Amino acid sequence: MKTGSGRYDVCIxxxxxxxxxxxxxxxxxxxxxxxVDKYADVSxxxxxxxxxxxxxxxxxxxxxxxxxxxxxxxxxxxxLRQELDxxxxxxxxxxxxxxxxxxxxxxxxxxxxxxxxxxxxxxxSRERMLELEPKLNPDVLGxxxxxxxxxxxxxxxxxxxxxxxxxxxxxxxxxxxxSAAARSGDEWTVRAEDGRSxxxxxxxxxxxxxxxxxxxxxxxxxxxxxxxKGEYYLLDRLSKARTERVVFPxxxxxSKGMLVIPTVEGTVLIGPTADMVDDKGxxxxxxxxxxxxxxxxxxxIPAISENDVITSFAGLRPTLGDDFYIEMSKKVPAFAQVxxxxxxxxxxxxxxxxxxxxxxxxxxxxxxxxxxxxPFVGKxxxxxxxxxxxxxxxAAADPAYANMVCRCEKVSEAEIVEAVRxxxxxxxxxxxxxRAQMGRCQGGFCTYKIMKxxxxxxxxxxxxxxxxxxxxxxxxxxx
Amino acid sequence: xxxxxxxxxxxxxxxxxxxxxRELDAAGCSCAIVEREERLGGILGQCIHNGFGxxxxxxxxxxPEFAERMEERVRGTGVAVYTGATVMEVDAAPEIKSLFxxxxxxxxxxxxxxxxxxxxxxxxxxxxxxxxPGDRPAGVYTAGLAQRLVNIEGFVPGRxxxxxxxxxxxxxxxxxxSWIGCKVHAVVExxxxxxxxxxxxxxxxxxxxxxxxxxHLTTRIIGRERVxxxxxxxxxxxALMHEKSFVIPCDTVLLSVGLVPENELSKDAxxxxxxxxxxxxxxxxxxxxxxxxxxxxxxxxxxxxxxYVVEEAKRAGANVARWxxxxxPQAEARIKAGPNVRYVAPSRADPSRxxxxxxxxxxxxxEASLEIRVNNRVVRTxxxxxIQPSEMLSxxxxxxxxxxxxxxxxxTVEIALA
Ligand SMILES: Cc1cc2nc3c(=O)[nH]c(=O)nc-3n(C[C@H](O)[C@H](O)[C@H](O)COP(=O)(O)OP(=O)(O)OC[C@H]3O[C@@H](n4cnc5c(N)ncnc54)[C@H](O)[C@@H]3O)c2cc1C
Ligand SMILES: Cc1cc2nc3c(=O)[nH]c(=O)nc-3n(C[C@H](O)[C@H](O)[C@H](O)COP(=O)(O)OP(=O)(O)OC[C@H]3O[C@@H](n4cnc5c(N)ncnc54)[C@H](O)[C@@H]3O)c2cc1C
Numbered sequence: 001m002k003t004g005s006g007r008y009d010v011c012i013x014x015x016x017x018x019x020x021x022x023x024x025x026x027x028x029x030x031x032x033x034x035x036v037d038k039y040a041d042v043s044x045x046x047x048x049x050x051x052x053x054x055x056x057x058x059x060x061x062x063x064x065x066x067x068x069x070x071x072x073x074x075x076x077x078x079x080l081r082q083e084l085d086x087x088x089x090x091x092x093x094x095x096x097x098x099x100x101x102x103x104x105x106x107x108x109x110x111x112x113x114x115x116x117x118x119x120x121x122x123x124x125s126r127e128r129m130l131e132l133e134p135k136l137n138p139d140v141l142g143x144x145x146x147x148x149x150x151x152x153x154x155x156x157x158x159x160x161x162x163x164x165x166x167x168x169x170x171x172x173x174x175x176x177x178x179s180a181a182a183r184s185g186d187e188w189t190v191r192a193e194d195g196r197s198x199x200x201x202x203x204x205x206x207x208x209x210x211x212x213x214x215x216x217x218x219x220x221x222x223x224x225x226x227x228x229k230g231e232y233y234l235l236d237r238l239s240k241a242r243t244e245r246v247v248f249p250x251x252x253x254x255s256k257g258m259l260v261i262p263t264v265e266g267t268v269l270i271g272p273t274a275d276m277v278d279d280k281g282x283x284x285x286x287x288x289x290x291x292x293x294x295x296x297x298x299x300x301i302p303a304i305s306e307n308d309v310i311t312s313f314a315g316l317r318p319t320l321g322d323d324f325y326i327e328m329s330k331k332v333p334a335f336a337q338v339x340x341x342x343x344x345x346x347x348x349x350x351x352x353x354x355x356x357x358x359x360x361x362x363x364x365x366x367x368x369x370x371x372x373x374x375p376f377v378g379k380x381x382x383x384x385x386x387x388x389x390x391x392x393x394x395a396a397a398d399p400a401y402a403n404m405v406c407r408c409e410k411v412s413e414a415e416i417v418e419a420v421r422x423x424x425x426x427x428x429x430x431x432x433x434x435r436a437q438m439g440r441c442q443g444g445f446c447t448y449k450i451m452k453x454x455x456x457x458x459x460x461x462x463x464x465x466x467x468x469x470x471x472x473x474x475x476x477x478x479x
Numbered sequence: 480x481x482x483x484x485x486x487x488x489x490x491x492x493x494x495x496x497x498x499x500x501r502e503l504d505a506a507g508c509s510c511a512i513v514e515r516e517e518r519l520g521g522i523l524g525q526c527i528h529n530g531f532g533x534x535x536x537x538x539x540x541x542x543p544e545f546a547e548r549m550e551e552r553v554r555g556t557g558v559a560v561y562t563g564a565t566v567m568e569v570d571a572a573p574e575i576k577s578l579f580x581x582x583x584x585x586x587x588x589x590x591x592x593x594x595x596x597x598x599x600x601x602x603x604x605x606x607x608x609x610x611x612p613g614d615r616p617a618g619v620y621t622a623g624l625a626q627r628l629v630n631i632e633g634f635v636p637g638r639x640x641x642x643x644x645x646x647x648x649x650x651x652x653x654x655x656x657s658w659i660g661c662k663v664h665a666v667v668e669x670x671x672x673x674x675x676x677x678x679x680x681x682x683x684x685x686x687x688x689x690x691x692x693x694x695h696l697t698t699r700i701i702g703r704e705r706v707x708x709x710x711x712x713x714x715x716x717x718a719l720m721h722e723k724s725f726v727i728p729c730d731t732v733l734l735s736v737g738l739v740p741e742n743e744l745s746k747d748a749x750x751x752x753x754x755x756x757x758x759x760x761x762x763x764x765x766x767x768x769x770x771x772x773x774x775x776x777x778x779x780x781x782x783x784x785x786x787y788v789v790e791e792a793k794r795a796g797a798n799v800a801r802w803x804x805x806x807x808p809q810a811e812a813r814i815k816a817g818p819n820v821r822y823v824a825p826s827r828a829d830p831s832r833x834x835x836x837x838x839x840x841x842x843x844x845x846e847a848s849l850e851i852r853v854n855n856r857v858v859r860t861x862x863x864x865x866i867q868p869s870e871m872l873s874x875x876x877x878x879x880x881x882x883x884x885x886x887x888x889x890x891t892v893e894i895a896l897a
Contacts, residue, residue, distance in 0.1 A: 234607070238746065281703055285612040311607030313615060388568060388579035388587045392480050395586035403583035404515065404565040408743075413583070427617075440743075442605040444621045448632055462634055467617035472704040474617050475628070476730070477635035479659065 008032045008171075009365065011190055011200035013178050013214050015042035017154060017346050018338050019206035020161035021353030026360075027168035028375075030368040034198055035162070035170055036190070038177035040469025041429040043158035045208045047346070048432065049283065049315025050230070051261055051272060052154045053246055055344040056093045056146035058113030058121060059256060066324045070344040071116055073351035077150065080350060083375040084160035086153060087264035093149030094124070094133050095248040096140050096300055102250040106144050109251075113146065120147040133245050135301050149246055151264050154346055155432035163422065164377050168370065172423075173198075175469065178207075181218045183333065188218070202365055204336045204356060209280045209318040211339035220329040225339065227280045227316040230272025231289045233297075236440050237266040239308035241301050249300060256343065258296040260304070265409075265435060270297035270304065272315065283314045310440050317342040324348070326355060328363050336360060380418060384410040384435075405453070406446040408439025416450055420457040427451070428468040451475075480589055485509045485559070487594040487799050488578055490566045490744065493521020494785050495776020495792040496598035497549040502796025503596075504556040508803055511559040511590060513566050513580050519553070520546030521600050522623070522777075523785065525630045528651055530678075534786035545785060564588075569595065571748040571769045594799050597745055597759065597767070597774040598792065601738040601781055603648070606700075609736050611643070613699035618706035622648040622735040629655060637731025641709050642666040643697050645673040645680070646869075647783065649735020654683035656733075664727050667692045667711055672843055674869045676783065697732075698724060706730050738781045748772060755822040756780040763808050763829035764798040765791070773799050780824045780837065783871050787837070794835065812884045814876075817852065817895030821868065828892055830881035837873050840866040840896050849874060852893040853883050866896060 010026055012019045015037035023035040039045065054074050060067035081088045097103045106123065113121040122145050129143045130136055166172055173196070180191040181203070191197040207214040212225045235241060242262050249257040255274035263269055273289045290312055298304045320340025329335040336359055338352065345352075361367050383391055383401060391412075395402035400414035411434045419433040427443075430436060430450055437443030437450070451465050451474060466472045487503050489496045492514030503510040518524060523531070526542030533539055536548060553560065564582035578590045603621040620628075620636050626648065628634045640656050642649045645668040653663045666684060671694045673680050684691055692711060696719060699710035709732055712724040740758040742750070750759045751768035758779040759767040766773050775795035776788045811827040814836060821839040828834040840847075849861040851874065858880050866872065876892065884890035 233610075238743070284614045284699070287610075287612045287698060290610060290612060306610070309607055309610060310605075312610060312612070383581075388581075388589070389480060391581060392587035395581075395583075399583040399586065402581040402586050403563070404567065404581055407515070407565065410567065412581075441602045442607055444603050444605055444624050447620075447624060448627055452632070467704075470704050472617040474636070475634045476637050479629065479633040479635060 006198045008034045008198060008200040010034070010202045010204065010360065011036065011188065011198060012204045012206055014045070014206035014208055015158070015162060015172065016045045016047035016206065016208050017043070017158050017349040018341055018352050019204070020158045020165065021349045022204055022206060022338070022356045023170045024161045024165040025353035025357045027165045027170045028370060028373045030370055033170045034173060034200065035165065036173045036176040036178060036192070038175070040174055040426050040466065041424055042162050042172070042174070043155040043432065044428070044468060046315060046318055047158050048155045049313055050154055050343070050346060051259060051269065052152050052263065052346070053093070053261065054088070054090070054150035054152055055347045056113065056121070056149035057116045057118045058109050058144070058146060059251060059344070061112055062116055064323050065326065066344060066348060067116065069324065069348035069351040069355065071118070073348040074148065076350040077152070084164055084377055085379045086156045086160040088150060088152045088157070089264050090148055090150040091245055091262060092132070093146040093246045093248060094129060095144040095250060096129060096136055097143050097250055098137070098139055098141055100141070103142055105250045106142065109144055118146060118148065121145070133243055133247060135241065135243050135303055136247065137300055137302050151246060151261060152346070153264050159433055160377055164375065167377060168373055178214055178217060186334070188334065202334045202336070202360055202363070204338060206338040208341070209316055211318065211337070215337065215339070218332055218335055220332045220335050221337065223320055223325070223339065225318045225320050227277050228319050228342070229275050229277045229282070229314050229316055231285045231293065231314040232269055232271030232312060233290060233293055233309050234311045234313070235268040235270065235304070235308040236310050239268050239305070241303040241305065241308065242266070242268050243301060247300055249296070258293055260297050260301045267310070270294070277316070280316060283316060285312045285314050311442055326352065326359070328359055334363060380415070382415065383412045405449050406434070406436035406439065408441050409435040411436040413453065416453050417457060420454055425454055425458055425460065426466050426468050427474065430454070480587055481585065482589045482591060483511070484591040485511045486592060486803055487596060488513060488590050488592040489596040489598055490578070491521065491598035491600055491778070492519040492560065492562065493598060493600050493776060494523060494546070494549055494788045495600070495778070496521070496596070497553050498789045498792035499596045499598060499775055499796035499799070500558045501552050501556060502793050503800055504558050506797060506800030508800050509557065511561060512553070513561045513564050513578065513590070515563070515565040517563050519550050519560065519562065525623070525627050526651070527630050531785050534784070535789050549789070566744060569744055569748040571595065571772055573770065576771060594771045594773065594803055596795060596799060597772065597778050598776050599741045599744065599778045601740045601777040603734070604737040604739055606734060611697050611700055613710070614702050616700070616702035616704055616706050618702065618730055619700060619732045619734070622652045622733045625733050626652055626655065629659065635659060635661065637706070638662065639664060639729040640731045640733060641727050641729045642733045642735060643709070644668060644734060644736035645675050645691060646735040646737060647675040647679050649733060650675045650679040650683040652733055652735065653689055654687060657687045657689070663687070663689045664729055665690050665692055667695050667697055669696050669714070670694070672867065676870065700732060701726065706732055738777065740778045740781065742778060745774070745778070753822065753826070755816070756824060758824065761825040762827040763811050763825060763834055764802060765795040765825055766798070766802065771802070780822065783869070787871065787873065790835070791837070810885070810890070812853070812881060812890035812892050815891060815893045817850070817893040819896040820894055823894050828876050828881060830884040830890065831878065833878055834876040835873060836876055836894065837871055838894055839871055840868055842896065843867040848897055850895040850897065851876065851880055852895060853881060854887055854891055855893070856883070858883065
């Protein structure tokens, strides 16, 4: 591997969950691959702000590419988890119906699921629903049960994928905003806004919300990605509203509705809304929508209380028609489009990695398996999951494991240092990697400690400490 | 794993923890303080302003000075002090309780004790708790975190500041930021009256010409990367006047929107909490629902003045010593929050002794009166020149006040404000 040579076989634009899966899949072959992203860290785009659900394969019919990839992708998660050690759990999904006509819709979903080959899907009576999810509003009439549905921490999934890809030779370039491209001979020259450039024989456009802009930069197909915003509330891990299952309402024609999601890490997420916005940088939350979320979620799970809210956030779905657009460009050579990846993009992403690998192969990319490909990343200890006796043993080798930095999520100094050394040097990057600042005090106690660790480990000055890169500087001056 | 045994272990080395430990030691009990930070003192360490100690030391001290005085009282005694050590797990078994303490200097140790004193203080409510919508840029800080950054770490979080909430920490930070050359554009308060102490409104806002917007809600935070402004909307007759919204440009938002007792450890140990205070329910000895586990200071209920924290904590320490010697309260009376009272702490009184009760009002009023009612009969009335929710009140419930308790099977004391 010729690090920094600037010449690659494949350049993947966008280090979201799609780009990360594609990069990792290609890292199994004798190829020089570079993954670039405009942000300071990976998974800072659509892939950080979503519901984190591994869907059940019953929402869409098989005529859609997205449904086929969803079903295939969902089945790949057990193995991926073993290899990559990210938080994932098959807690199951229930869809709750509260009216007779909703029960008819449930029947439709059930038949679609059976047709898609969903394992274990069943229709449920009221009694069965309350047994599966005792926190449901007792007014429930019945519903659907999909035991294979699950939850994942999306950014941790991306971090693990990228770590694995890098371990197998993929190069990562952050703060690399692709802004110009030219083809000469059998190579693309890809330029970043800051003047850096690289060359690659193949390019994959996995730029999420901005796949339309990237396509234009390469002179490929013209299309417009529109953003549909989804707002959420996050509830404390001690909330009485924590469910056992992901709870869905009966979906409408435009969205899967507002859900109650017991996250893998123990908190509860409620949302999302679904509203088109004109500005693709607009991830602001609004008062009206947040009120709507609380009331919809409470209709399903009455124990939800606004007193348990610890934060709110929003994500933007990159929409382009009603299906994924994954194919080789018909306009320019050696350019793969991976666009319009809205929900169930996270679920489908491992299958997208597979699919894009096959597309590139058909387009002439030679795939020769690496003999030394290692699909595993090392497991990292998390103090939160260990007994005091285990922590004592760890601390004997590295005392920083017994120095607690984030009290709410129980994160030690050693874990923060690991995050920094793995390249996560912004406060948000560390938050997504370690969960520090993600709990009930939202960083009130640990932010200054984390900033000091970043400065100590990286030698950055206080003025370079950012929330998530760019101009999101935390401190303005020194006394 | 190393194990050590004490009569009592105090969790938290702020004003409350130090005062309780020192009483325990004075009463001949062996005890230890476990403090997460490298230094004792808790929140006092970052409060470099004056206004501490008028009651306890009869002079006006800064926070660090007050902490130092308290620390001197502890240092000369037999109290074992573990700093840089966090209590991560409590096993509150009936006889011997265990605490697991994590520290970079000694790994994990297990402390065994017959009694535990909870003195973990409180944390600040944040943006999520009050659900301010809008963008999520850098530059939104809780006031206490900003205070820490400025006063201890030596960093300036921002130059153009809007403070949300008129709690004392916010007011003090408005002044502090002005002193270091920042421009504080406004303090915004949702209620029609300020929630900080009057002296702080005068000394921190009026003296610096900082406008206070009462009955105004922060409806949006604006800024993609760093804060660029906040949208403020007036409230008239309980309704948001959206057409009168305006934006104040700024690069920093400081939130001073209340404190919450830090009771996650207590919950894990099975301690029952009072939803009005978010602190434990305690009896006349300041003992929680778990026998042998006591609480004092801001973890019990949020105090405005450190002097009251110390007063309460001393009592807690002395009570723990009595409890360790086998004393148990007899025939306690229940104390209820009556009309216009938000909460009372503790929740029980001992009719055979004098009791100190703390409470907060639900109303703002001049020339108010506080009534003590025992079994629905008024036994005493106390005049209060001024009451408001942000100023904690206290009342002594003497043995004489409680004389009529004996003889009734379930004596009840009600505290009312009018
Ligand atoms: C509210 C919401 C809820 C969702 N819930 C679920 C769910 O529960 N389950 C599920 O399966 N799916 C869900 N999804 C869908 C899922 O999140 C997305 O499909 C997936 O994250 C898309 O990943 P991506 O890699 O295509 O895009 P992104 O994660 O956005 O990655 C694209 C990357 O490209 C980079 N980029 C853009 N332009 C450039 C440039 N010019 N140069 C360099 N880099 C560039 C961006 O910085 C970004 O990091 C949800 C989506 C939303 C918004
Ligand atoms: C900004 C501000 C301004 C104030 N101004 C004034 C004033 O002008 N005058 C006045 O009289 N009062 C003032 N007060 C109030 C007074 O200072 C506090 O109420 C008092 O100091 C609280 O003491 P405490 O011991 O209960 O809590 P804290 O001081 O918060 O101490 C709690 C300690 O417990 C530790 N701890 C918590 N959990 C653990 C654990 N699991 N393991 C180990 N350690 C743990 C914490 O690190 C902390 O040191 C002010 C308070 C603040 C926040």
